Amino acid sequence: MTLLDRDLATPAPAPGAGPEPVPAPRRPAARLGRLLRARPGLVLAAAIVLLVLTAAFVPSLLAPGDPAVGDTARRLSPPGPGHWFGTDHLGRDVWTRVVHGASLSLQATVIAVAVALVAGGLIGLVAGFTGGWVDEVLMRGVDVLLAIPAILLSLALITALGFGTVKVAIAVGVASVGSFARVMRAETLRVRRALYVEAARAVGTRWYVSLWCHVLPNAAGPVAVLAVLEFGLAILAVSALSFLGYGAPPPASEWGSLVADGRNYLAVAWWVCAMPGLVIAATVLSVNRIARALDGEWRRSA
Numbered sequence: 001m002t003l004l005d006r007d008l009a010t011p012a013p014a015p016g017a018g019p020e021p022v023p024a025p026r027r028p029a030a031r032l033g034r035l036l037r038a039r040p041g042l043v044l045a046a047a048i049v050l051l052v053l054t055a056a057f058v059p060s061l062l063a064p065g066d067p068a069v070g071d072t073a074r075r076l077s078p079p080g081p082g083h084w085f086g087t088d089h090l091g092r093d094v095w096t097r098v099v100h101g102a103s104l105s106l107q108a109t110v111i112a113v114a115v116a117l118v119a120g121g122l123i124g125l126v127a128g129f130t131g132g133w134v135d136e137v138l139m140r141g142v143d144v145l146l147a148i149p150a151i152l153l154s155l156a157l158i159t160a161l162g163f164g165t166v167k168v169a170i171a172v173g174v175a176s177v178g179s180f181a182r183v184m185r186a187e188t189l190r191v192r193r194a195l196y197v198e199a200a201r202a203v204g205t206r207w208y209v210s211l212w213c214h215v216l217p218n219a220a221g222p223v224a225v226l227a228v229l230e231f232g233l234a235i236l237a238v239s240a241l242s243f244l245g246y247g248a249p250p251p252a253s254e255w256g257s258l259v260a261d262g263r264n265y266l267a268v269a270w271w272v273c274a275m276p277g278l279v280i281a282a283t284v285l286s287v288n289r290i291a292r293a294l295d296g297e298w299r300r301s302a
Contacts, residue, residue: 044286046286049290052106052279052286055098055099055100055102059100062099063093063096067099067251070091072090074087075087075088079275083095085098086269086271088272089261094271098276101253101258101276105254106235107165107169108247109169109235111170112169112176112238115170115173115174116172116173116230116234117227120184123180123181125185128184129211129215142177142182150175151175154171155246157175158246163246163249164248165252168241168242171241172237175237180230183222183226187221188219191214194218197214225291228287228294232285235255235280238256239259242256242260243257258272259273
C-alpha cells in the first residue's frame with residue numbers, strides 16, 4: 001500500500017469534530033479538599049497544630065488564668081472538669097501552664113529553625129553554585145558538624161553561650177545547619193545544570209541575578225519541606241535541653257521544664273509529667289505528618 005492509498009483509506013474526521021479536549025488541571029482548593037477528605041489523620045494533625053499556634057499567640061483564649069498562681073488546697077489534683085490536666089505540687093493548673101508555655105517553646109523552635117535555614121541554606125547555596133575549592137572547604141566544615149551528635153554540639157554551645165531560651169534556640173539551630181546545607185547544595189547542583197540557567201548565562205545574565213532569580217527559587221522547595229520536618233525535631237531538642245535545666249529559669253513554664261517538674265511525682269501524680277509530654281509528642285507527630293503531606297502527597301494528588 002502506497003502512502004497515497006493509506007491516506008485515502010484513513011477515515012476523515014466528522015464535520016464539526018475538533019481535537020479531544022485536554023482535561024483542565026485541578027484547582028488548588030479542589031486538590032486540597034480531595035487530599036483532606038482522603039486523609040483524616042492529616043486533618044487531625046492540622047487541627048492540633050492550629051490549637052498549638054492559638055496557645056502560642058493567644059494563650060488567654062484557651063487558658064485565661066495565671067500560670068504562676070496556684071491553690072495549695074488543690075495540690076496534685078487529678079484531671080477533671082475543673083482542671084483538665086490536673087494540678088501540680090503547688091496547686092497550679094497544668095493545662096494553664098502548658099498553654100502559656102507554648103509561647104516560649106515555639107519561640108525557641110522558630111528561632112532554631114530560622115538559624116538553621118538561613119545559615120545552612122546560604123552555605124549550601126554558595127557551595128553548590130560556586131563549586132571548586134569553595135565547595136570543598138564549606139562541605140568539609142559541614143561534615144564536621146554532621147559528625148558530632150546534635151545534642152552534644154548543642155550542649156557545648158550552651159556552655160559557651162550561657163543559659164536561656166534564646167541561647168538554647170541558637171544552639172539547636174547551629175546543630176542543624178549541616179542538614180540544610182546538604183539539601184540546599186544538592187538542589188543547587190541540580191538546578192544549576194538546568195537549560196534555563198545555561199540559557200541565562202549564554203545571554204550574558206550576571207551571576208548574582210541568575211543565582212537570585214533562577215537558582216534560589218527553584219531550589220528552595222525541598223529545603224522548605226525540610227524546615228517543616230526540622231520544626232518537629234527542634235521542638236524535641238529544645239524540650240530536651242529545657243528538661244535538663246538549660247532553658248528559661250522558674251517559674252517559666254516551658255514544656256521541657258514542665259516535664260522535669262513532674263518527674264519526682266510520677267508515683268503519686270503521673271499527670272504532672274505525662275500531660276506536657278503528651279502535648280509535646282502530639283505536636284511533633286502532627287508537624288511530621290504535615291511535612292510528609294507537603295513532601296510527596298500533595299504532588300501525587302495533582
